[in-house]
Amino acid sequence: MTTLLEVQGVSKRFGGIVANEAISLSVPEGGIIGLIGPNGSGKTTLFNAIVGYYPIDAGSIRFEEREITRLRVPQIARLGLLRTFQQTRIYGLMDCVQNMLISTPHSHQGLWHMLAHCPREDRDKAEALLEFAGLYSKRHLLAGDLSFGQQKLLEFAMALMNEPKLLLLDEPTAGINPTLINGIIERLQRVNERLGITLLVIEHNMSVIMNLAQELHCLSRGRLLASGTPEQIRTDQRVIDAYLGVQ
Amino acid sequence: MNRAPVYEYLLITGIGVAALLIPWLLPNFITQFTFLWVMVVFALTWDLLGGQMGYNSFGNVLFFGIGAYACAVVQRDSGLDYFTALALGLLCAALLSTAVSALLGAGVLGMRGHYFAICTLGLGVAAGEIAGGWEYLGAGSGMVTPQYPGGIGERDLFYYFLSLTITGTGFFTLRRLYQGRFGLAINAIRDDEDKAEAMGLHTTRYKTVAWCVAAFFLALTGGAVGNLIGFIDPRDVAFSGATFGVWMILMAILGGKGTIWGPVLGAAVFHLTQELFWNFLFGWQRVALGALIVLIVVFFPQGILGWVRETWPQRFGQHVDTDRQGGEETR
Numbered sequence: 001m002t003t004l005l006e007v008q009g010v011s012k013r014f015g016g017i018v019a020n021e022a023i024s025l026s027v028p029e030g031g032i033i034g035l036i037g038p039n040g041s042g043k044t045t046l047f048n049a050i051v052g053y054y055p056i057d058a059g060s061i062r063f064e065e066r067e068i069t070r071l072r073v074p075q076i077a078r079l080g081l082l083r084t085f086q087q088t089r090i091y092g093l094m095d096c097v098q099n100m101l102i103s104t105p106h107s108h109q110g111l112w113h114m115l116a117h118c119p120r121e122d123r124d125k126a127e128a129l130l131e132f133a134g135l136y137s138k139r140h141l142l143a144g145d146l147s148f149g150q151q152k153l154l155e156f157a158m159a160l161m162n163e164p165k166l167l168l169l170d171e172p173t174a175g176i177n178p179t180l181i182n183g184i185i186e187r188l189q190r191v192n193e194r195l196g197i198t199l200l201v202i203e204h205n206m207s208v209i210m211n212l213a214q215e216l217h218c219l220s221r222g223r224l225l226a227s228g229t230p231e232q233i234r235t236d237q238r239v240i241d242a243y244l245g246v247q
Numbered sequence: 248m249n250r251a252p253v254y255e256y257l258l259i260t261g262i263g264v265a266a267l268l269i270p271w272l273l274p275n276f277i278t279q280f281t282f283l284w285v286m287v288v289f290a291l292t293w294d295l296l297g298g299q300m301g302y303n304s305f306g307n308v309l310f311f312g313i314g315a316y317a318c319a320v321v322q323r324d325s326g327l328d329y330f331t332a333l334a335l336g337l338l339c340a341a342l343l344s345t346a347v348s349a350l351l352g353a354g355v356l357g358m359r360g361h362y363f364a365i366c367t368l369g370l371g372v373a374a375g376e377i378a379g380g381w382e383y384l385g386a387g388s389g390m391v392t393p394q395y396p397g398g399i400g401e402r403d404l405f406y407y408f409l410s411l412t413i414t415g416t417g418f419f420t421l422r423r424l425y426q427g428r429f430g431l432a433i434n435a436i437r438d439d440e441d442k443a444e445a446m447g448l449h450t451t452r453y454k455t456v457a458w459c460v461a462a463f464f465l466a467l468t469g470g471a472v473g474n475l476i477g478f479i480d481p482r483d484v485a486f487s488g489a490t491f492g493v494w495m496i497l498m499a500i501l502g503g504k505g506t507i508w509g510p511v512l513g514a515a516v517f518h519l520t521q522e523l524f525w526n527f528l529f530g531w532q533r534v535a536l537g538a539l540i541v542l543i544v545v546f547f548p549q550g551i552l553g554w555v556r557e558t559w560p561q562r563f564g565q566h567v568d569t570d571r572q573g574g575e576e577t578r
Contacts, residue, residue, distance in 0.1 A: 051445065077447030089445075091438035093505075094431070102431040106447040114453065117427045162446060 003065075004029040004166055004198050005050070005081070010059035012042075012049055019045040021222045022059070027166065032192050032199045034213030036206075036233075038243055041219040043202045044086060047168050051083045052076045063166070078107040080165035086174065086202075088151040092144025096135055096154055099143050100126035103158040126161060132187070133157040149176045153184075160191065166198045167191075173205050181205070185212055210234065218242070258508075266411055270404055277403045281475060283518045284410040288417050288468045289491060290498035290510030290517075292461040295421060297496065298504030299430065300457055301437030302356070306367030308492035309374050310462035312485035313347060314340035314469025316378060319390045319479055329396050337470045344466030345459045352455040359440065368488070375486030389480040392473050406475045413471060417464040422507050424460070433457055437505075501543050503552030512551055 005027040012020040019042045027033050035043050048054045050061055052073045061069045063081050071079075091099050101118045130139050133153040138146060143154055152175065159167055172188065173181045185208060191197050203209040209216065210230040218225045218233055220242040226233060233239055269280050289311075296302040318336035325332045355366050379387045395402040424430055432453045435443045443450050473479045483490075494517065502513020520539060524532040547554050555562075 053445075074444045074447050074450065077445055082447075083445060085442070085445075089439050089442040091435045091442070093438050094434050098431055098434070102428070102435045102443075102448070103446055106449060111452075111456075113428070114432070114449070114456065115424065115427060115429050118431070158446065 002029050003027070004063065005200070006062040006065075007046075007050065008060050008062070010046070010049055010061065011057045012045055012054055013057055018222045020049060020056075023219070023222075023224045024059075025217050025224060025227065027198060027200050029165075029198055030192070030196060031215065032188070032201065032213050034209040034216040034230075035200060035202045035219065036204070036209060036216060037219035037225070041242075042222040043219055044170060045222075046219070047083055047170055047202065050168065051081065074106075077162075078105070080105075080107075080163070081168075082159050082162055082164035082166070083168035084155050084159055084170055084172070086170040088148065088155045090143040090146075090151050090154050090158070093142060095142055096130060096139045096146075097123070097126055099154060099158055100130060100161050103161040105163050129157045129160050130154075132160075134183070149180065152176060156187075160195070160197070164197060166200065169199060169201045171202055171204060173203065173208055181208060188212060263415075266415075270407055277407050278475075279518075279522060281403070281407045281410045283515065284407075284414040285468055285472055286494070286498060286514040286518045287414050287511050288410075288464055289495040290502065290514040291417055291421055291507075292465050293495035294499040294504060294506075294510040295433075295457055295461045298499055298506070298509070299425065299437065300433040300454065301440075302359075302454070303364045303496070304367045304458075305364050305488070305492065305496070306369070306371035306374075307461060307465060307495055308486055308488055309367075309371045310344045310348060310465040311469040311472075311491060312371075312374055312378065312481075313344045313462075314466025315473035315479050315485045316384055316390070316469075317343045317466070318470030319392050319473050320384070322393050322474075323390070329393060332393070333470075333474065337467055340466040340470040341463050344462045344469075348458045348462035349455055352458045353451070356451065356454040356458065371486055371488045371492055375482045375488070378481035378485060384481070385479075387481065389478060389484070390473075391478055395474075406471060409471050410468070410475075413464065413467045418507075418511070420460065420464075425507055429453065429456070434505075497540060497543070500550055501547070503550030503554075503556070506552050506556075509550055509552040516551070 003026045007026065008024050009022045010020055010024070011018070011022055023042075023046060035046070037043050045054065049056045052068070052071055052075070056069065059069075060067060063076070063079060066079070068076050068079065068081070091102070094102075101122055104122055127136065127139065130136050133156060135146075135150060135153055135157065138150060143151065146154060152172065156169075156172065169188075173184055176184060188199060188201070189212070192199055201209065201213065203212075213230060215228070216230055216233045217227045218236075218239050225242055226236045226239050228236070266284075270277050273280070293304065293307055296304050296307070317340040318333070321336035321339050322332045325335060327335065351370065355363065355370070358366055378384050384390060395405070397405075432443070432448055435448065436450055436453065440450060469485070473484070476484060479485050486492075498513040498517045499510045500513070501517055502511065503509030521532075521536065524535045528535050543550075549557060
């Protein structure tokens with residue numbers, strides 16, 4: 001498998017606080033990779049660094065062998081590297097279909113494209129993806145009126161509409177009704193297999209991430225603590241200590 | 248986006264027919280109606296940024312003033328006959344204003360929220376001061392636009408239809424833009440600009456185009472109003488932040504931000520009440536206007552149309568969840 005995303009020696013400090021310290025990891029094309037770690041270990045900071053939201057202090061980030069360290073957020077998104085937010089972000093005063101229609105890929109858009117109507121195919125695709133996310137019956141509701149779990153599904157569908165190559169998911173099952181979590185796992189796997197979208201997932205729910213990911217990276221206090229298969233991580237004494245708070 | 252309902256076409260036709268007949272039905276009020284169309288452009292162009300895109304501009308009057316001066320300068324210096332000079336003047340006004348908005352937009356539109364509002368406020372005030380000190384533009388004593396070659400009645404009729412044309416073109420341009428991807432994009436920027444950027448939207452490009460469209464129509468209106476009033480004062484006509492500049496915002500908010508009909512309705516209601524205040528409360532008209540503003544903000548923070556929409560959402564093609572299952576997903 002070729003490497004899709006290559007993170008090398010990335011460091012990020014906020015004043016005196018070290019959020020990420022020389023983190024290196026790689027994401028192979030077509031894989032599902034998990035990122036775990038106790039609260040405050042720097043997982044979301046790493047996501048923000050990868051998508052260009054935080055300028056990093058040291059290190060380099062390469063996507064499809066292209067240096068993206070200095071690119072801005074929308075430029076990186078247009079390359080096909082997308083993230084979802086831990087606190088869901090949707091366009092609250094627009095309905096679900098409109099949320100989907102404006103999430104089409106923006107890489108080849110010229111001025112004329114901006115002023116045009118949305119083509120029929122976009123609308124069909126939006127409805128198909130909303131059905132996939134289980135939101136078809138809610139498609140004409142304002143996104144801001146949906147429940148938190150539904151907004152999370154909508155944000156996921158919007159990300160798929162954008163046809164990313166790599167999707168970074170920040171806690172996809174947090175705040176979701178436990179009975180629906182299996183549905184989410186199944187959808188993530190289908191997206192990975194059928195659409196060929198590589199996934200990098202932050203997740204606190206261990207049973208979810210152990211079932212989903214082929215490879216895990218564990219962060220603690222801003223450092224990469226351990227990497228390996230779910231089985232290796234599960235039995236790694238350093239990981240257990242980090243979670244249980246042993247110094 | 249959503250297909251327009253039949254009554255919207257009926258409404259447009261009705262207003263269009265009435266607008267064409269007004270000069271003959273209500274000949275005494277023709278100037279008031281000319282200004283009504285001007286007010287509609289003010290409200291619509293302000294709402295393009297303030298309502299649809301979530302960028303509250305306090306300096307849109309800048310483009311109006313640039314338009315008024317540019318048109319008047321071309322009319323004064325071109326040496327052409329009245330109508331050719333006016334046409335050329337309006338064209339130059341629109342192009343100059345659009346160019347200025349594109350240049351300013353690259354910097355100013357990078358700011359958000361209050362910072363953008365304060366910055367645009369500064370731009371409008373500064374423009375008035377510059378115009379008031381610039382000899383080429385008549386400095387503090389302003390500019391007088393050329394005499395219309397014809398009778399007063401003909402002049403009124405000409406400027407009535409000129410304003411109507413500008414307003415109509417502006418209305419349909421915006422309506423068309425809001426129905427397509429452009430409308431979705433600026434709404435997305437309003438709802439969550441960080442998310443829009445994270446999804447790869449060309450946010451800067453969309454924002455700049457929106458401001459350019461507003462500037463284009465404001466400049467045309469500025470050119471027309473300068474000639475209609477016959478005199479361009481730098482601070483009281485062209486860059487009059489305290490009147491036109493504030494009214495734009497009021498009318499859009501009164502009618503309902505973020506809709507196409509809200510600003511139209513707001514402009515009509517505002518213009519009517521303002522004329523009534525001038526007629527029946529003379530001397531107190533500004534006080535009455537101030538009181539009205541307070542009442543609007545307290546009782547109709549969403550504007551007239553916003554209030555109607557909240558009360559009867561289904562009438563506006565909006566769907567309401569009738570079988571809400573407390574966050575359950577329905578398959």
